[in-house]
Amino acid sequence: MRLLAHGIGVVRDLPIPAIYFFIGAAVVLGASFVLLFFLWRRPLLEAHTGGRRLPPAFSRLVLSRAVRILLGTLSVALLGLTLATALFGTTTELLNFAPTFIYVIFWLGIPLLSVLFGNVWSALSPWRALADAAVWVLELGGREARPVLEWTGRWGRYPAAAALFAFVALELTNPRPFYPRTLGIATALYTYWALAGMAVYGREPWTRYGEGFAVAFRLLARMAPFAVRDGSVVVRWPFTGLAGDDRTRGALVFVAVLLGSTSFDGFSRSSTWQDLVGNLRVELAGSSQRTVDLATTFLNLGGLAFFVAAILATYLAAVAAAEKLGRGDRSLVPDFVLPLVPIAAAYLAAHYFTSFVITGQFIIPLISDPFGRGWDLLGTAEFAPNLAIVSPETVWYVQVAALIVGHVAGLAIAHDRAVVVFQGRRTALEAQLPMLGLMVLYTLGGMWILTRG
């Protein structure tokens, strides 16, 4: 028997039992109606968005140049290590540092930090750090760092949505998403995308509209109880940062990619989808491996696109109904995008909680032997992760609780927006019904996927 320090996809969740689903659903519906009929009649959230300043000394420390340089250096080093291990390390997927680092530590860890502490990515992005360093060097040489082209805003957030879609497609449609060389090439391409974009359009515009991860993490960070305003750190009620509308083009599509990909990830692990993929492989049994992989990729791509499209279509339908009931004369599409952010965060938490706490442990041995060569740099190579660290019951509680919290938060934010948008209490209530239905649909849909075995 050969033992591997196998990590990703190691333990998948048991489907949540029906009783958890029904209790969760009852709470969701009950909370929805309580919120709708007994809560505030005047917008509340926007007044609290500002928050309270923390002591200036703290802000100076946290936002200091020294901290930025330290974190930037560390993250550039990690990017370098990821590229090096992916391109030159062992091809045994999970003895290599890169797959676990990219899919678990980075893609699950940064969203968690963003929701808890605000937009940490602005200090942790290796691409931003490289660009900052490049500008600093240019300015040292007495030259001015100017973008080549001006960002007109015409493309809105579509470049970021495309970048995020490319990443989730790599993760969810490719039959071998953890293969180190593939990840090496993808990381190199993304590095090019991030750096070239910042060089052409400037660091700030590209961070806000083109760098998919930066946009995703910034959006999630709006839920956080911490933010930075005018050079100081403020503390505020969680979720208040999501008040208001989002008129950036492509804002809805971006959120739809985030929600659609997470739900497709859950669904693609169900027996329904696995059998579909399995049958396709049986059909193509005589063909070459390449053909079979390509067909699998296209099938998965179709599924992913369908989930994203379904999110878009249901949102647009609910907004159209709300517009009709509200008798307004303008489009409400930008008004209810931000309430979807807590739901997206809840999906992430519910679907990836187990991966994060179980697979995350594998980074401890991997950091001592990142290339899979039998090294033991930090003496942690022999660390044996505890795969039974969380019981299935704990996982179910966390999943249902995350979805309920996300749902209630999203609904409260949507309610707050509705009292801004619609004149008169009666209209506001009526026009909110489609949005309420939409959110119940998303939450119960997300929970239903978790019941699929």
Add this chain to the structure above:
Amino acid sequence: MKKLIVASACLLAVTVIAGCGSDDGTSTETTDTTTVATTTTTTETTPPPAGPTEIRIVVVNGAPKGGIVREKVDKDDSVVLVVKSDVADEIHLHGYDVSRDVEAGGTARLRFKATIPGRFEVELEERGVQIADITVTP
């Protein structure tokens, strides 16, 4: 779903009977057959201890015959995956990290004790094809 459980339990019953060579199984107790794994009482009463739960998988053309094999076992059961394959590959049980090479036309046996609850994939590692889905219930 219920049909699937009954079907897989029946399949398991058949494989267990075939595997142990015992002939007294009337296999009417469909749900009990999944927990054939030894408990102390059974070892005391029946002299030859009941063997581990066997799960048989047949791979044809690099794909599981009859679709992905889905089985449930209880936590702490002893389980053996018996994989007969017409292609050479490496059989890998995720999570428990048991893997065995199988030759074309050969059979690989992967033995493990189901100590971790959850769902676990069994894959033809080189092809990246899932052949079974083992659920360990707490």
